[in-house]
Amino acid sequence: MSMIYEITxxxxxxxxxxxxxxxxxxxxxxxxxxxxxxHTVLLGIVLAFFITQDLNSPLLMIGATLVGVATVWAIxxxxxxxxxxxxAAIGIVFPLFFSxxxxxxxxxxxxxxxxxDAVLMGELAFAPFRRLVLFGADLGPRALWTMLVILxxxxxxxxxxxxxxxxxxFDAGFAAAIGFSPVLIHYGLMTLVSLTAVxxxxxxxxxxxxxFMVGPPLAAFLLTNKLHVMIxxxxxxxxxxxxxxxxxxxxxxxxxxGMIAVVTGVTTLLVFVFSPEKGLIKATVNxxxxxxxxxxxxxxxx
Amino acid sequence: MxxxxxxxxxxxxxxxxxxxxxxxxxxxxxxxxxxxLRKESLLGDALSHAALPGIGIGFILIQRKELSVLMLGxxxxxxxxxxxxxxxxxxxxxxxxxxxxxxxxxxFGLGLVILTSIQNNPNAQQAGLSNFIxxxxxxxxxxxxxxxxLTGLVLxxxxxxxxxxxxxxxxxxxxxxxxxxxxxIVESLLSTMIVVTIILGLESVGVILISALLIGPSVAARQWxxxxxxxxxxxxGIGFVSGVTGTFISSMGARIPTGPSIVVVVSMFVFLSLFxxxxxxxxxxxxxxxxxxxxxxxxxxxxxx
Numbered sequence: 001m002s003m004i005y006e007i008t009x010x011x012x013x014x015x016x017x018x019x020x021x022x023x024x025x026x027x028x029x030x031x032x033x034x035x036x037x038x039h040t041v042l043l044g045i046v047l048a049f050f051i052t053q054d055l056n057s058p059l060l061m062i063g064a065t066l067v068g069v070a071t072v073w074a075i076x077x078x079x080x081x082x083x084x085x086x087x088a089a090i091g092i093v094f095p096l097f098f099s100x101x102x103x104x105x106x107x108x109x110x111x112x113x114x115x116x117d118a119v120l121m122g123e124l125a126f127a128p129f130r131r132l133v134l135f136g137a138d139l140g141p142r143a144l145w146t147m148l149v150i151l152x153x154x155x156x157x158x159x160x161x162x163x164x165x166x167x168x169x170f171d172a173g174f175a176a177a178i179g180f181s182p183v184l185i186h187y188g189l190m191t192l193v194s195l196t197a198v199x200x201x202x203x204x205x206x207x208x209x210x211x212f213m214v215g216p217p218l219a220a221f222l223l224t225n226k227l228h229v230m231i232x233x234x235x236x237x238x239x240x241x242x243x244x245x246x247x248x249x250x251x252x253x254x255x256x257x258g259m260i261a262v263v264t265g266v267t268t269l270l271v272f273v274f275s276p277e278k279g280l281i282k283a284t285v286n287x288x289x290x291x292x293x294x295x296x297x298x299x300x301x302x
Numbered sequence: 303m304x305x306x307x308x309x310x311x312x313x314x315x316x317x318x319x320x321x322x323x324x325x326x327x328x329x330x331x332x333x334x335x336x337x338x339l340r341k342e343s344l345l346g347d348a349l350s351h352a353a354l355p356g357i358g359i360g361f362i363l364i365q366r367k368e369l370s371v372l373m374l375g376x377x378x379x380x381x382x383x384x385x386x387x388x389x390x391x392x393x394x395x396x397x398x399x400x401x402x403x404x405x406x407x408x409x410f411g412l413g414l415v416i417l418t419s420i421q422n423n424p425n426a427q428q429a430g431l432s433n434f435i436x437x438x439x440x441x442x443x444x445x446x447x448x449x450x451x452l453t454g455l456v457l458x459x460x461x462x463x464x465x466x467x468x469x470x471x472x473x474x475x476x477x478x479x480x481x482x483x484x485x486x487i488v489e490s491l492l493s494t495m496i497v498v499t500i501i502l503g504l505e506s507v508g509v510i511l512i513s514a515l516l517i518g519p520s521v522a523a524r525q526w527x528x529x530x531x532x533x534x535x536x537x538x539g540i541g542f543v544s545g546v547t548g549t550f551i552s553s554m555g556a557r558i559p560t561g562p563s564i565v566v567v568v569s570m571f572v573f574l575s576l577f578x579x580x581x582x583x584x585x586x587x588x589x590x591x592x593x594x595x596x597x598x599x600x601x602x603x604x605x606x607x
Binding site for chain 2: 029032034078081084085087088090091096098099106107207208209210211213214215218221222249252253258262264265268269272283284
C-alpha cells in the first residue's frame with residue numbers, strides 16, 4: 001500500500017470512529033463536554049506515562065480514558081452545586097486539568113518522548129511510520145489498528161444500545177420512568193468519547209478531535225430528522241471530509257489533520273447555509289414570509 | 303529562601319512579567335464577569351482558538367512578528383468567528399455548543415494549516431509564532447505590558463461609561479430593548495471587548511488557557527456577593543493576585559510554565575470560594591442543612607412526647 005492510501009485509510013477510520021459518538025453528543029447538546037474531555041485526556045496520558053514509561057502501553061489508553069470519565073464526573077459535580085452555570089463548570093475544570101498536565105510535562109518529562117505539541121496537534125503524516133509488528137510480520141500502521149478497534153467498539157455500543165441511546169437522548173425523563181438508566185448510558189457514551197479521543201490523539205491531536213466529533217453529525221442533523229438516517233449521513237460526511245482533506249493537504253503540503261478540520265468546517269457551514277429543511281436561507285425565507293403574513297393580517301384588521 | 307524571594311522581587315524581568323500578568327488577570331476578571339453572567343463563558347474558549355488563523359494571516363501579510371498587526375488579525379478572525387457562531391445558534395435550530403465546538407476546531411485547524419505553511423517557508427522571523435498556542439509569559443517585554451495597560455485602560459473606561467447599558471443587557475436583554483437601547487450596538491461592543499481581552503492574553507497565557515482566566519475570577523467573585531459592582535471589583539482583585547502569584551510560583555521553581563501556574567492559582571481561588579463562601583458555599587449549606595435537620599428532629603421528638 002502506498003503512503004497516501006494508508007494515510008487516507010487511517011483518516012477515514014479516525015473520522016468515522018469520532019463521528020459516531022458525535023451523533024449523540026450533538027443531539028444531547030454536550031459537545032463542549034467532549035471538548036473538555038479531549039483536553040484532559042492529556043493529563044491521563046501524562047500520569048499513565050509516568051507509571052508505565054511506555055507510550056504504546058494499553059494501560060496508557062485505559063488510564064487516559066479513566067481521566068476523561070473523571071472529567072465528566074468533576075464537571076457534573078460542579079454543576080450540581082448550582083453555584084455556577086453549566087458552561088462555566090466546563091470552563092473551570094478542563095483548563096485546570098490541562099494546566100496540571102502541562103506543568104507535569106515541562107517539569108518532569110522534558111527529556112522523554114512526550115511532547116505537548118504532538119499531543120495537541122497530532123500529525124497524520126507520521127502515522128504510517130509507526131508500524132504494528134506481530135511475530136515478525138508487518139501488519140500495517142499501528143494507528144490503523146487502534147482506531148479500527150475503537151471504531152468497532154463504538155459501532156457495537158451504538159448497535160447494541162440503539163434504543164437505550166435514542167430514548168435517553170430524546171426524553172431522559174421517560175427513559176428513567178420506564179426503567180432505563182440515563183446516567184449509565186450517559187457515562188457509557190462519555191467513556192466512548194474519551195476512549196476515542198485518546199486513540200485519536202496521536203494522529204489528529206486533541207483539539208481537532210472535537211471538530212471530527214461535531215462537524216459531520218451537525219451537517220447530518222441539519223439534513224434529516226430521522227436518527228438512523230442521521231447516523232448514515234454522518235458516516236458519509238466523515239468519509240467525504242477526510243478524503244478531501246487528505247488530498248488538499250498533500251496538494252498544499254501542510255498539516256493533514258488541520259486540513260481535514262478546515263474541510264469539515266467548510267462542508268458543515270455549506271450544509272448549514274443551504275440545507276433544504278433547516279438551513280439558514282430556508283429559515284430566513286420562512287421568517288420573511290411569516291412577517292409578510294402578519295403585516296397583511298394587520299392591514300386587513302385596520 | 304527569603305533571600306531568594308527578595309532577589310526575585312527586585313528582579314526587573316520578574317517585575318515586568320508579574321505586572322503584565324497581573325494587569326491581564328485584572329482585565330479578564332472585569333470583562334469575564336459579563337461573559338460568565340451572560341452564560342457565554344465558553345465563547346471565550348472558542349474565540350481564543352479562532353484567533354489563530356488571524357495571527358497567521360497577519361504574519362504572512364507583513365512578514366514580521368509585529369505584535370499590533372498580529373493582534374489586529376486575531377481580533378478580525380475572532381469577530382468573524384463570533385458572527386458565525388451567533389448566526390448559527392440564533393437564526394437556526396443549531397445549538398450554541400455545537401456551533402462553538404465546530405467553529406473552535408475548524409478555525410484552529412485553519413490556523414495550524416497557515417502556521418505550517420509559514421514554517422515551510424524559510425523566514426527567520428517566524429520563530430515564536432507557535433508561542434501563541436501555549437503562551438510565553440516570560441517573554442513579555444515592557445512594551446507588551448504598556449500595550450496591555452493602555453488597551454486595558456480603554457476597556458475599563460468603556461465599562462464605566464456604558465455601565466448601565468451593559469448591566470441591563472447582561473441581566474435582561476428584553477427589558478433593555480424595550481427601554482430603547484440598541485441591542486445590536488451594545489451586544490457587539492460587549493463581544494468586541496471580550497475578543498480584545500482574549501487577544502491581549504494570547505501571547506502570554508496562550509490560546510487554550512486564556513478562557514480559564516476569563517471564567518475563573520468572576521466565578522470565584524460571584525460566590526461572595528450578589529452586587530454586580532462588587533463582583534466585578536472582587537474579580538479584578540482575584541485576577542490581579544492570581545496573575546502575580548502565578549508568575550511568582552513559576553519563577554521560584556525550575557521549569558514551571560507561567561500560564562498553567564496562573565490557571566492553577568485561579569482554580570484554587572474558585573474552589574476555595576465554592577467551599578467557604580458564607581451563605582452560598584458548600585460548607586455553609588452543609589452546616590445550614592444539618593441545623594435544619596436538628597431543628598426538625600427536635601420538633602419530631604417534642605411531638606412524640
